[in-house]
Amino acid sequence: MRSAWSQVPLPAGVAHGTNSDVVLAKSDVSGASSGALPEQQHHPALRWLVDQPYLLLSLTSLFWAVNIVLARHVAGRVPPLTLSCVRWLGVFSLLLPFAWTHLRRDWPALRAHLPLLLLLSATGFAYNNAVSYWAMQYTEALNALLIQSSGPLFVALWSLVLFGARLTAAQFAGIVISLAGVLTIILRGDLTALAGIRPNKGDVMFASSLLVFGLYSALMTRRPVTHHLSLLAFTTGCGSALLVPFAVWELSTGPTLTPDLVTIATLVYVVIFPSALAYLFFSRGIALIGPNRAAPFLHLVPVFGSAMAILLLSEQPRPFHLIGYALVLAGVVIASRRG
Secondary structure, three states: OOOOOOOOOOOOOOOOOOHHHHHHHHHOOOOOOOOOOOOOOOOHHHHHOOOHHHHHHHHHHHHHHHHHHHHHHHOOOOOOOHHHHHHHHHHHHHHHHHHHHHHHHHHHHHOOOOHHHHHHHHHHHHHHHHHHHHHOOOOOOHHHHHHOOOOHHHHHHHHHHHHHHOOOOOHHHHHHHHHHHHHHHHOOOOHHHHOOOOOOOHHHHHHHHHHHHHHHHHHHHHHHOOOHHHHHHHHHHHHHHHOOOOOOHHHHOOOOOOHHHHHHHHHHHHHHHHHHHHHHHHHHHHHOOOHHHHHHHHHHHHHHHHHHHHHOOOOOHHHHHHHHHHHHHHHHHOOOOOO
């Protein structure tokens, strides 16, 4: 058996808990791009944990669900663009000491693919994450959690448009059904009012962040062959750099960062749990049971998140939430079937 944290690539991206079944299926589990972490002795509890794929993947979904609910909870206290900038700047700062040697070695490959890497940074870490946090100023956590369930299907659409990846009949049916679920949520269940209704702009913003993240995930199949720490450090660094001027603008035009315990705890959480730890846990889960079996765990995100939103944010579940979620889940299940 491989050592703990064996050679696996990081998932396509975790901006707000959305990952790609398409990218996961194409990931090279032990290829040159993965990069192994060094062998070392672990505490018995840690050795046990790293061999529990279902627990690791469930914790990953829990971390991402809390991230969405927390973003809704601190709306108005932590400006969204600033929160996104601090998140990825913090991850970059944590990774840099470990990635520096690999960055120096992989610099020729990174430089040769600079336009692609800048596009990955902009789509996967700048726009996607910033807009998803911004959307939480205007929509409920329940809506965001349910809309997020359709994320893998946006990846399939981009893969078809960019690379001509053909969809099976089941995949096409899954996309249609899942998008019907998203539409049900955005239109508040009133499908007859499609011509005149104005969707909640937070719902539209969150859906647009998933659309852009789908582009990022599809493009990740064309990433250069480097150590995974090199790629993650470079893209999070560039992504946070792209967000700096927007965060400065945001803070200078009105919204302020409330310097209290809630703010500090929020910033610490988003850097460590849904970013650094979630990447490690999800990668280890893929190494143990494979990408196709790991991907369905992503749909625990709305399950965990909906429960927390109802308990902690006093949000009320409505029939259109349940109908929309059922359609999204049915679409994803159908699209993931072989043949």
